[in-house]
Amino acid sequence: MSTIAKETRFRIEGMDCASCAAKIDTAVRRLPGVSDVTVSVTRGTMIVHHEHGADLVEPIAKRVTGLGYGIAKVSTEPATASEDQHVCGCGHDHCHADGPDEPRHSHAESHAHGASPARHVHHGHDHAHQHGDERRAAGLPIWATGKGRLTIASGVGLVAAWSLGRLVPDVEVWLFAAAMLIGLVPIARRAVMAAVSGTPFSIEMLMTIAAAGAVLIGAAEEAAVVVFLFLIGELLEGVAASKARSSIEGLTSLVPETALLEDGGSTREVRADSLAAGATIVIRPGDRIAADGVILAGESAVDEASITGESLPVHKTVDASVFAGTINGDGVLRVRVTAAAADNTIARVIRLVEDAQETKAPTERFIDRFSRFYTPAVFFIAVAVAVLPPLVMGLEWRDWIYKGLAVLLIGCPCALVISTPAAIAASLAAGARRGLLLKGGAILESLGGITAVAFDKTGTLTTGRPVVTDIIGNGETEGDVLGLAASLEAGSNHPLAKAITDRATTEGAAMPQAEEVRAIGGKGISGRIGGAEVFLGSASAVAERVAVGADVARQIAELHEAGKTVSVLTRNDAIAGLVAMRDEVRPDAARGLQALAKLGVRSIMLTGDNRHTAQAIGSTLGIEVRAELLPQDKQRIVKELQATGLKVAKVGDGINDAPALAAADIGIAMGGGADVALDTADAAILHGRVGDVASMIKLSRRTMANIRQNITLALGLKGVFLVTTLLGISGLWPAILADTGATVLVTMNALRLLKIPD
Template sequence: MANQTATNQTRYKVGGMDCASCATKIDTAVRRMPGIEDVSVSVAAGTMTVTHDGSGDLTAVEKKVTGLGYSVRALGRRAPFPIAANNVQERDHGHEHGPDCKQHDHHDGGPGHSGHHGAHDHSRHAEPEGLHGHDHRPMEGPWWKSAKGRLTIVVGIALVIAYGIGHLIPSYDSYIFTAAMLIGLVPIARRAIMAAFAGTPFSIEMLMTIAAVGAVVIDASEEAAAVVFLFLVGELLEGVAAGKARESIQSLTALVPKNALLEENGQTREVPAASLAVGSTILVRPGDRISADGVILAGDSAVDEAPVTGESTPVAKSEGDKVFAGTINGNAALRVRVTAAAEDNTIARVVRLVEEAQEKKAPTERFIDRFSRYYTPSVVAVAALVAILPPLVPGASWNEWVYKGLAILLIGCPCALVISTPAAIAASLSAGARRGLLMKGGAVLETLGKITAVALDKTGTLTSGKPQVTDIIAFGRNADDVLRFAAALETGSSHPLAQAILTKADDDEIDIPVANEAKALGGKGVTAVVEGLDVFLGSPKAAAERVSLPMAHARRIAGLNDEGKTVSILIVGGVLAGAIAMRDEPRPDAKAGLQALTDAGVKTVMLTGDNARTAAAIGNDLGIEVRAELMPEDKQRIVGELKREGFVVAKVGDGINDAPALAAADIGIAMGGGTDVALETADAAVLHGSVGDISAMIELSKRTMRNIHQNIAIALGLKAVFLVTTIIGVTGLWPAILADTGATVLVTINALRLLKARIS
């Protein structure tokens, strides 16, 4: 049996899907089988996900797919794919250090769900040779080396030979062209018959077969041979284009190096990166790509994270910081403890998420799928009427109108129309992932472009999530002394405010003296003996109990508080020495990111549980409406109010502590740096953590919808033009097949432009 998830879903890699009709045939055939509840097929990803009740025979499912001429291989998955923000479980983010010290509780993925393989190997299913007329395995290497390419070349050569012999022996040209045509038509007809038995009688192969045979019957075998050749050329081009779209996201996996330097028993040796176990220690030399997700054990370096997050500036990393597979180490060696196996590293998860997202159809795509189910039979009916009714009128030619009816069959193929939406969505999902923008499916991508209001969390979203020292005020000693004594008291503390002071001291290269007899005074501050002097650092209220605060100093402190800053007072030897003000500062890009949303006509509002004064100060700096001192249910209520006012709402947060609001919003967006939360929670994720990426995501959605509309116009427009010209007798079978394959190729090429589109 194939690997199954806890939700009775089985996922397969399907080789050889290169157009929408392929996906339709597989979907229809598998959906009709016992025990199957739902089927989702992605041409772009080359995958199929089957939802079943557990009673069906999955081996029979695989045989059905291989019977249609495709290769199939079961894929194992560690856990069920998280669907949307509604599934997010709320966590407690309790902390006790005040509003500016919000602490995030990231969680690991759930336990793996593993299955087992049966006696047969899914990856080695034999493919019925020639059944699909061309190779259905992934196209690797030059196109002319694939079975699909070879068949097209052979038919092309046969057509040239037929033209040559037919010119020399005109009396036999009909038979010669029929023979050349059959070389390509036989495998196409076999595919049509298999598809009909599997529940898809109106496949493009069936339309093609009817048209080619009909053309021979009315003595148009030369055109029949040309049409079959052009059909194969079109399929070949579709396969090449689909392969390029598929390679776009898969190329990310090439960023992870094949080998790693493993440290064991004091020795370093080179091993395959895929063999690294969680908990192993690896050495990453300057300039090397990091071979696994991990945590730095030793070393300080700048890491280029552009391959994963799109961040153009290298990020400073030191002991305790996370690093991601595929990123590039800068100027110093790093010792890294591996935290994820190769199949679970950040890039592998991004690829998996995008592939699974490509299977989730957008509303537009679902509509076109439903439309095509009625469209194709209607085309067959119209073609039959065109072929039969006019000749019933005295003087009308049967050959002429049957010819026109056959041409309409080819014009009416829905391939270009059906592929118009999934091709664009697949390209956009891939382009977004390479920029650090993850969207879980076509529905999410489509809805993002309709967003008219964005509600953002403060801490960790609009701000960095870490307090920073903003002001050092000297009262009795100079600023360096104030920072030096304060850092001495905070050495060894993990409190966010203490870390802010220590970071500032490190940045200013302050020599920190040793503190003795350090004591923490609950809710007040900390004391110690430094350089023989009693030193206290704590809140203004606690400091006022020890020394008198002059009115001027008190007003200065109150002013800092009004700016949303937390102020700690330093007393040295019983004398007021100075004060340090700290605040969780806005992200450097937050103001520009919010302005980009405003310029796009999107309303922005900050929803935070922090006190009103702190929130207002940040809001004034950023120019955003503020709603403060909110409980989780308050955030949910406000999102609901915005929706009732007619807004399409996106909620942006860390993906956990804002769970109710994320669930209430039309789209939940998680901010993060490649963490489990950013990758697996909500409807979309911004890996870079940039506020500006939210507007980029919305713009990508709008660009995608414009591309889809262009594709639909191309598909239907060409058909309409050739339909009219065929009926009035201007064009025939050759232009008809060009209208189909040409439109499909044009639509695919137009969609592929999204892969190279610049995402600002």
């Protein structure tokens, strides 16, 4: 019978990538009594399966904090204040429960992750690295974090070494060596701890070997620069990972903290997270809805853009469903709660995002994969060159030790270390100048292989705001229809009202003073203008007030078929005219889709909008359309496309896009969109140009071609000098040139990427 019967959960602080998780997994898995380990970068958690009765909390904490990560045990029982202790890898004051920078694990956070409040145990380990700084110092500027300070110190040391080296050339090497040590010491410590814990050839170890090797061959300046660039890359990676994690958790802020609970004929304010299914709540005009539910009484226009992506408020009446986090319009609603806080729409979206991110195949950094074989191979080849010929063939020891040392210098991985990140850094900088933000080299690498792009409609292919498209008079001039409608809507912030008043202002339409203006919930708005009773509302609301002729009905139907929202204006119980509005396509949308087609990339629209509107936009752009979708539908369709062998990018700007953005091979957020879309996505287009999607793919393909060229240069030169060294043609100085020369060449080649062709 198996003795494995227990699991212990931990919260891990400071994981930025799959490499971090792999190091923790390897270190903990090697402990006696541990049978299985599951580490989640997205959730920042670790589950350890171990023998029942074995107290492994202390050994696990020591192993993880030794690697430089913070760790807290998640208790299965509520913790009291006296039990609250913290495991951290730094030993600073801020790590205590009452410290200013310590993140508090709230009740809501624990439930959001399916965990109970955390028990913490403190250890006095030194900080082995700064991966956790951004999480512990959330909200601080980059330069104020531990990792930021280390990067700045390394950069200042590099500049100081260069400046002083010009004045005192004799000590220049030592100055650059000292500058290098500023950044290399913590990197080397991490490398040693990782090696002791079972990961001997980590990227930290590769960097340590590369920098030390560069100093040994007299290239201390190169070593200092390589270490500085490595720290910059880690800094950006850590900040992005921490921000993405906190922004996803921040989705819960869309749901109000309190709700009006109807109890015994009266209402009282309660915490929203205490609402149970079956409870009745009252939603006032302008309030965010506190829970998923069904309307029992009342009608109103509800803004559901955060959930469905619908560009315009949706009219809701009795028996209609409403979602937590959406915004009530101008009517009072009584709603029966259908889901508790842990199961509402927002909570499900959070889980969908996290689950989709967890199922992504981890993309290992090229240099980390290569170092598993390259570094040890070079070492053993060098030893073999130095030892075997004298031992086996009786050749001169001095000559072959010299050749072995030359092989070590040829094999110094500096050029290889810099070749890939130099190209990536240049491309990321060039992209940023064009408003193309990509979250790391793995994303840049993957973009070039995209074969299908799924676009959201509202705010992505369209501008995201309605505009007046048609004004039709029925016994009135178009100017009079527009002026009367704008008079009623003056002062309103409703998207449709703003579209009308903006058009009237642009055209200089006369807007007479409206009196006795009142909103009629879910129907429209009425008032008196020049002694006449004027009403502006939906076609169905107008049909309840006046007779709608066949010609007017036909015009309304045609406008609806074109995907437009129609407001009907009446004066003294007679139809005066129609005002049609639609969220129009972006000016460059058609060109952007054509550019993708030229690259051999398929385009599809996924939207929560109604089918008529979506089809009208789709016909204009010539794009395949899927409409009336919820967040989980968009995610499902992305996975279906992937199942057919396509590599899918998802482009969107709203919270409703977050699950699909995370499920796609690459998620791209349009500028000006919701924070969660920007932070969940792998890349962002800040200027909102559809054509920039094709630009991103082109940039990726150019970058990967450049990286292949760099690797060929670096390895090719090494291969040539390896052969000439073994033949006795070249020695140590050519061996040095094999690395430093390759470094210069690959850097110059990478710099070509700074210019993006038009």
